[in-house]
Every structure is written in structure tokens, then in C-alpha cells.
Amino acid sequence: MAQKSAERLIETYERSRSPRYVQVAATLRRRIELGEWQPGDKISTLEELEAEFQVARVTVRQAVELLQEEDLVVRRQGKGTFVINRPLDQRWLKLETDWEALVDSIRDNEPHALPVEGAPPRLRLTSRDGTAADEYAFLKSLQMREGEPYALAQVHLAKEIYDCHPKRFRRRTALSVLASLDNITIARAHQTFVIGAADIETAQRLGIALNAPTAEAHCVVVDDRGVAIYVGDIIYRGDRVKFDIDLLNTGHS
Amino acid sequence: MAQKSAERLIETYERSRSPRYVQVAATLRRRIELGEWQPGDKISTLEELEAEFQVARVTVRQAVELLQEEDLVVRRQGKGTFVINRPLDQRWLKLETDWEALVDSIRDNEPHALPVEGAPPRLRLTSRDGTAADEYAFLKSLQMREGEPYALAQVHLAKEIYDCHPKRFRRRTALSVLASLDNITIARAHQTFVIGAADIETAQRLGIALNAPTAEAHCVVVDDRGVAIYVGDIIYRGDRVKFDIDLLNTGHS
DNA sequence: CTCAATTTGTTCGTATGTATG
DNA sequence: ACATACATACGAACAAATTGA
Secondary structure (H helix, E strand, O other), X not given: OOOOOOXXXXXXXXXXXXXXXXXXXXXXHHHHHOOOOOXXXXXXXXXXXXXXXXXXXXXXXXXXXXXXXXXXXEEEOOOEEEEOOOOOOOOOEEEOOOHHHHHHHHOOOOOEEEOOOOOOOOOOOOHHXXXXXXXEEEEEEEXXXXXXXXXXXXXXXXXXXXXXXXHHHHHOXXXXXXXXXXXXXXXXXXXXXEEEEOOHHHHXXXXXXXXXXXXXXXXXXXXXXXXXXXXXXXXXXHHHEEEEEEEEEOOOO | OOOOOOOOHHHHHHOOOOOHHHHHHHHHHHHHXXXXXXXXXXXXXXXXXXHHHOOOHHHHHHHHHHHHHXXXXXXXXXXXXXXXXOOOOOOOEEEOOOHHHHHHHHOXXXXXXXXXXXXXXXXXXXXXXXXXXXXXXXXXXXXXXXXXXXXXXXXXXXXXXXXXXXXXXXXXXXHHXXXXXXXXXXXXXXXXXXXXXXXXXXXXXXXXXXXXXXXXXXXXXXXXXXXXXXXXXXXXXXXXXXXXXXXXXOOOO
């Protein structure tokens, strides 16, 4: 609890251009999320917060006000501020790290196809990813769950494959359709993830803030001829995803 | 290029509490990073940006000013604004998803041990993770690379193991020491990742903004008795990490 | 050379938000 | 609650540099 307060907090605030009270509020919110302060608990007094965060009293007050608007706390004059709710952990989306599990996890997804306006973005392929197909179909869709969009998918799919089953590819996730095709042999599949920031379209589609953190997946599937038959960019809401990785398991594999 | 501009951009701005010009600047910066605008290119005129982002002229100007301060662009009256530099991709830290590669990647790391002030945080263990050891040593360290801190590690290590080799555990990463011990059998290792936000200490230690995006790893190592001998929380700078996952590889390996 | 169009630079006024003491 | 200072955001008007007709 008594984390020794460091001296130059101001520098830390100024590395962000968000208002201070927003930064403070985010930190308090996290403490409630993590259960450091549980429902029913009294949080630190304004004076303690003032000292800890090295900001003026009014500024912490503004921060606490934000939490109150979110129904996370109630403030009682003369008594203190109390936690009433804990925001639920909404990291319900597990990102998979092997092919079987990945295909399995998206088998029943129903993507919401989006119209493609303008020219599709150019293909991002490195030399390691195999050779490009002659022509690609470009698909764009919104991935939904519990009525909420959680990812924006932009997929290049080898046109000859797409043209065999255009309807299936529009109705289901491209990867799961690919995996179900018998006449296709998948030799390699590779995926990279980075933490990114939502651009305008992503922010609007996913209903998050411009530049809010995202998990950006770049996935390439190569067939037995060495051709990249699938090149997908999938942008997930950063606050909805979770990786779960078995590094080692000698027991039951 | 001619992305159809949506109507209610204001809502998107207001989901974030960052100033608008900062949000716009971040978007422009990304375009340069991604190479949409290359060094030498002229970027959109203030008027175009004004229309695209639906903000006042002065506001886009402030955004462009930010980029100029970062030496990414030069502005020339009557001509336009030109890209002069492309920020280098600094995602040099690959996060591994299997035990061998993980241990290998941190073998030569030299963590910078930090003093532990106050009581260590309580252990986070789920039932799946095995049983807790009787007692743990708590270690805290800063992971460095190229003279820059990239992660803050907080590790609970079974005390009986720590006590056998306290010096080695202080000098090297705990995981790589663990992997090198012959009298220890590691039965399972499990890791979860979520995208988080830097708290005060993390922000200060890593030199990033308060609430800047991070990758939070939670790693549990269980020995052959089912005891969680290592429970580590490692918080990485979000802008320095990259996952690289082979989902499927029928070729070699 | 002049003129007009384009594009960034500058300034004003006003309103609201942020932060301090 | 108040007074003060500074930041953010808007719209509008005008100035200055560049370009090409």
C-alpha cells in the first residue's frame, strides 16, 4: 500500500498529453479492476491521493468524479469514497497460438461483411511468407460477439479459391472455410501480433476511441506450392483480448 | 486515398479524453510510419485534413506542428507540408510462445535488480496453476536492451530454490536460471498476455507515459510435484514488443 | 510581369476545459 | 467556492510564399 512516492511524477504526466485527472482516474480504475480496492472498500482520502499523485486536490476530485459517473464509486461527505462496483473483466476473447485451436475458435463465428470502398490496400508479404498468388479477392468484415464488434478483419484471399466458394467465404470466416476445404493443402501458417492504435475507421467500426490500443494480427497461410493463399490483417479491441499460452506441458499434451 | 469520410467523427474523438490535435497527430504519425506518406512526399493540405478529420484549421495545424517538433515533417508556406523522416520501427522485442525459445531468448539478459519497497504484492494463482509453495522470495528487476528499459519484472520464486542460488538469481533472469538447474524438473509452464496500461511505477521505470499501452505477461512454472515454483508478472512496453507465432508448419520441424 | 489559385502562416474573438492555490 | 492562469477548440479573416497561366 505505502508505495514510496517518487519525486518527479510531473515528467511522467507530461509524457502523455491526456489531462491529468484522466490519467489519475485511469490508475484508480485499474486498482478497482484488479481488486486492490474491492466493492465496499473505502478508497484513499483526497488528501492521500493528492499526496500520492502529486496533483492539486481539485484534480484528484475530478478524477474521482469520473469514476462516480461510471458508477464505480460513491462519495459521502465526511465519510469517504467507497467502491460499489467492479468493472467486469471483459477480456473474453482468447487469441490462439496454434492452428487447430485457432480454426476451432472461429468455426462458428458469423462475420458481418463490410462493403469495400475504393482500392483494397496493397498486400503485405515478406519473402519468408512465400510467393504471392496471381490475383486476390479482398474481403472486409466485422467480427461480432455478444452483439459487440471485437475485431475488424481485412483479408486477401487467392482469387481462384475464393471464386470456387464465394458464398461460403462471405458467410463464414475465411480461415475456417479454408481449413474445411479438402482440395487445399495448407503447408504453413504464420501470424504476428503487435500492439497498435485504432485509426479512424477501426475506431468507428469497433466503437472505441481514436488511437485506443489494439492488437493487430497479421496472418499468412501458405499452401503446398508455396503460394500465400490467405493474407489477413485482423485488428482486435485491445481491451477484449487475452493470450493464453502453454509454454511447456509434460503431463497431458 | 479517398476514404469516404464518416459523419459522426466527433463521437469517436470524444471516446478519448485526449486533445483532438493529439489524436489527429497520432493518426498522421501512423501514416508516416506505415509508409503511406514517404519521406519527400507532400502530405494532404490543411484544408483536406480539416475536411477529413472534421476539425478546425487551427486544430490540424497544431497536429502538424507536433509532427514538426518530432522532425517528421517540414512545412513550407505556399508549398505544403513534406515528410522528411520516417520513425524507425522499434519493435525489436519478440515475445516467445514456447519454452525453449523463451528460455533461449532471455539467456543472456542482464536484469537490473530493483529494491523491493514495502510488502510484495500477493501471489496471483488460479487453481489450474498448481499449489503454492510454502514461501516465496520476491524479486523485482528492470529488463534492459540497447541501454533502454523494456520491461519490469516482478517475480515470486519458491524460497527453497532461491536460497540455493541467491546470487545467480539476482544476476540472471530467474527463468533462465530455473531452466539450467538439474535438480528441478519443470512439468508445466503457462503464460497469459493481456494489453494493459502503465501504472505510475511502471511508467516511471520504463520511461513511458502513465497509462501508456503495455503487454502484461503472467507466467507460472510448475514442477513435478505440482508446486508453482515461479510466478512472474512481466510488464513490457507496448510499443516495443511483437509476437511471432508459427501456427502450422508441415515443412521442417 | 501580372494575376489568380493554392497553400501555409498569423491573428482575433469567443467559449470551454484543465490545473493550481 | 473563488480567483487566476493556461490549454484547447472553433470560425473567420487576412497575410505571405509559391506556382503556373
